[in-house]
Amino acid sequence: MGAERIETIEGRALPMRGEDIDTDRIMPARFLKSITFEGLEAHLFEDDRLAATRTGQVHPFDEPTYRGASIVLVNRNFGSGSSREHAPQGLRRLGIRAVIGESFAEIFFGNSLMIGLACVTAAARDIEALMALVERDPATQLRLDLRNGVCEAGSLTVSVSTPANVRDALMTGAWDTTGLLMDRYDEVNALASRLPYLSGFSSPQPS
């Protein structure tokens, strides 16, 4: 496998508070109207950022002290809704290598894995502790250690988890699955030829 092995991710973090942040908010649909993923990083949370500016607030993705962060901290059900890969693509192209959250929507989680963006979960109180620490001191360096399932931030160490096979895929570089799936294509053909709907419904029925 040619893909990068991802075992530890170090850098500063960006806290993005809120439950159920959907992919329409992460990457508004009008930016999907392109035949490439190039430049998507400029449009992350664009409408939320404009809304914040209008009310005199600074959105975390506009906050200069978080610029250059490698890790985003989120709450529950991050990335819900649309299957648009443009959302994790935008994050990855901004330089984000990992998202640590209470939970993730399933399609977002899968899309992130496909591009080597690690999504790991932590307990709500630990997320709150990490967010509070980073908000207090944005220069805090985090070190996410997938092998040992921990994230260290200053004097704070919290447990993080990710399904074992996802962790293994990241650590062995097997997250880019296309090669794996194309391997042993004879087995795929053999299975296809047994499927009733690809063989005139004359195949044996399932047990």
Next chain:
Amino acid sequence: MGKTLLQKVWDLHTVRTLPTGQTQLFIGLHLIHEVTTPQAFDGLRERGWRVARPDRTFATVDHIVPTRQRQRPFLDLMAEDMIASLERNCRDFGIPLYDIGDDRQGIVHVIGPELGLTQPGLTIACGDSHTSTHGAFGAVAFGIGTSQVRDVLASQCLALEPLKVRRIRVTGRLPRGVYAKDVILTIIQRLGVSGGNGYAYEYAGDTIERMSMDERMTICNMSIEGGARVGYVNPDETTFTYIQGRPFAPQGDVFERATAWWRSIASDRDAVYDDDVEIRAGELTPVVTWGVNPGQSIGIDGTVPRAGGADQQATSDALTYMGLQAGQPIAGLKIDVAFIGSCTNGRLSDLREAARIVRGHHVAPHVKALVVPGSVAVQKAAEREGLDKTFRDAGFDWRDAGCSMCLGMNPDKLEGNQVCAASSNRNFKGRQGSPTGRTLLMSPAMVAAAALAGQVTDVRELVDEVPAGVR
């Protein structure tokens, strides 16, 4: 011990367990469209790969297409670029494309079933989260991202984690004026927008069994709004009758063999579920969303909730965005736009029911109202019945087929902070194309009622006036 449909279909399509521990799952049908595929085809070209099964891949255009003034090139040059890219990719890789001007064009989740491509027992993937719609036929169907589209194009397979199954039994008679849309909005409200994470939802019970395929599709379509990537209904006579005679349906003797197999893949009576939930249809009312996710909904008799408890921040944030006051009744809320259409509720029976409500009435003067058929086939069938005239006479725009105002990727968009009564599936912030636009999700009949009244209205007061129709 019996198996669920999900387990049977999953086992049947499992090629092997990958070194990563994931399942390599064969995909029986791959549906593609213009928005989530250009980069996937680029990925194939970069690596010199072919499409593994162009015979199991079908394309159409829906997301970016205008619903009027469809002559090429499109006025929106970026949209033109996307459609031209799909045309080139389908030509180069030998994939059938139901393009603008083709009688088979339409929203991908409407045309798959219409053409008979969607059948029980298949695994179906598409770069769109509402692929769960096809589960209405007893298929295992899920939305994927662009890199996974590339995987399916190249290998006809996906690397996936197995799913648990939650059975949701809906029992009893639905009251008049309460529809499939109200059932699924209620399910999402009760189980939460992330309640289905890691699950497939199996919709069962006598209410579901009595539903038409259109109604079952509405239910399965919104599974993803409850966090469940997959939703399905066990196939039965209603399913087989719908499929029979469609262009890609098995013909003659083969159809008989097919139905025997389709029956066999339904969940066994003694199947074991990871979770079981019951919803009583008789208690349901028409539902309207008040917030910024599809779980934030109330019955038409209800009042907008107060911020409190665990969801305090989310509730107060949603109320601020929507410009609503806690405790305010949802009925009577003024609307600016009424949208009937989408993969959730853009099928013929949806249009018939909405037409039944608007016939002989007129849209309120301040409301912009549009009806967008889910496919050219729906459009033509509706026109044969004169539904286009009913809608036009009532002051609705009658449009050509596409995703339209569901998602803000084509010329149909909200402006400013307009409030839209919508038969679509998402009320996310900015979803309908204006960053401050506001969406109220409801059934197409409720949208029709709101369009006439100019405000959110209880459709049960209107359906009394007209003879019982399709239901």
